[in-house]
Amino acid sequence: MWWHGHEFPIVDTHADSLLASLKGQRHLHEQTAEGQLDFPRMRQVGHKLQFLSCWVEPQYKPERALARQLAFVDQFYQEMEAASSDVVQVLDRSSLNRVLSSDKMGVVMSIEGAEAVGTDPALVRVLYRLGFRLMSLTWNERNALADGAGEDPGGGGVSRAGRTIIQEMNRTGIIVDVSHLSHAAFWDVMEISGKPVIASHSNCRELAHHRRNLTDAQILALARQGGVQGITFVREFLGADQDVERVVDHMQYHLDLVGDDRHLGLGSDFDGIEIPVAGLEDVTALSKLADRMSGRGIPDETIHRVFGKNYLEFLFQVWP
Numbered sequence: 001m002w003w004h005g006h007e008f009p010i011v012d013t014h015a016d017s018l019l020a021s022l023k024g025q026r027h028l029h030e031q032t033a034e035g036q037l038d039f040p041r042m043r044q045v046g047h048k049l050q051f052l053s054c055w056v057e058p059q060y061k062p063e064r065a066l067a068r069q070l071a072f073v074d075q076f077y078q079e080m081e082a083a084s085s086d087v088v089q090v091l092d093r094s095s096l097n098r099v100l101s102s103d104k105m106g107v108v109m110s111i112e113g114a115e116a117v118g119t120d121p122a123l124v125r126v127l128y129r130l131g132f133r134l135m136s137l138t139w140n141e142r143n144a145l146a147d148g149a150g151e152d153p154g155g156g157g158v159s160r161a162g163r164t165i166i167q168e169m170n171r172t173g174i175i176v177d178v179s180h181l182s183h184a185a186f187w188d189v190m191e192i193s194g195k196p197v198i199a200s201h202s203n204c205r206e207l208a209h210h211r212r213n214l215t216d217a218q219i220l221a222l223a224r225q226g227g228v229q230g231i232t233f234v235r236e237f238l239g240a241d242q243d244v245e246r247v248v249d250h251m252q253y254h255l256d257l258v259g260d261d262r263h264l265g266l267g268s269d270f271d272g273i274e275i276p277v278a279g280l281e282d283v284t285a286l287s288k289l290a291d292r293m294s295g296r297g298i299p300d301e302t303i304h305r306v307f308g309k310n311y312l313e314f315l316f317q318v319w320p
Helices: 017-022 039-045 065-082 093-100 121-130 160-172 183-192 216-224 244-258 283-295 300-318
Strands: 010-015 047-054 087-089 105-112 132-136 175-177 228-231 264-266
Touching (some): 010 228, 010 264, 010 300, 017 047, 039 047, 039 105, 047 065, 047 093, 047 300, 065 105, 065 121, 087 093, 093 300, 121 132, 121 160, 160 175, 183 216, 228 244, 228 300, 244 264, 244 283, 283 300
Parallel strands (some): 010 047, 105 132
């Protein structure tokens, strides 16, 4: 994105746009007025790297979860073939460098809820080979691996099978995503994972008391471990006026709490949002967010970090 006379890459760790493609509502390689993100609009704003979430809907869980996950894979590769002149699948440092050194855009497949894995570490390896590089153990519910945020207050933690799956994710190179986990499961993951983790789309609970948001202790633990918190634009997770200024409030709160700017990023949840935040109607409006951050006194270098540099440094650290 060109901003204040400088170009810097945008990285976003959560969007549900691929589900719209799978449902036949639109194609990501075609620009439309529908939804909040597609490849042409990414190019328009200078968006460099997007994680595309694969969320298996409740009616497929658990028996048909793997089949539905594979349908996402098929749809993803159809979109990639149609956009091959503009978009690169990012799998490792090499492909990420290819994106950053060219005019290409990068996309990464991620999993939101690991019901497709069940309790079988072999399926972690299969999904890695298919191209997945980020996964949360569960969505909001309880499954065989962990309890989700929907079980709080009082939700349980990570199961013995979940521990094995986390260890296999660490070994293969799939990043653990702690968004959507119960409070207890979050702390279990922080104890189990031998590699840094991220919260792909979670805000600050002190500003909006929602079970999907992170407490101060969780934010600080994530930062100490070398992880990144992706601030999201979901209205319920913002609280108060639910506008672009409130997004900046959550960013400023994190920066003040942690004390440095290396552990904050973007996790928009574009196309998972029914009613977009005013001023952030789609991906092309991200420059307005940078303007608001600057207007609040956040330095340009910190904005650069939040918009992409922090996640890029994280990926170069954890990927082979």
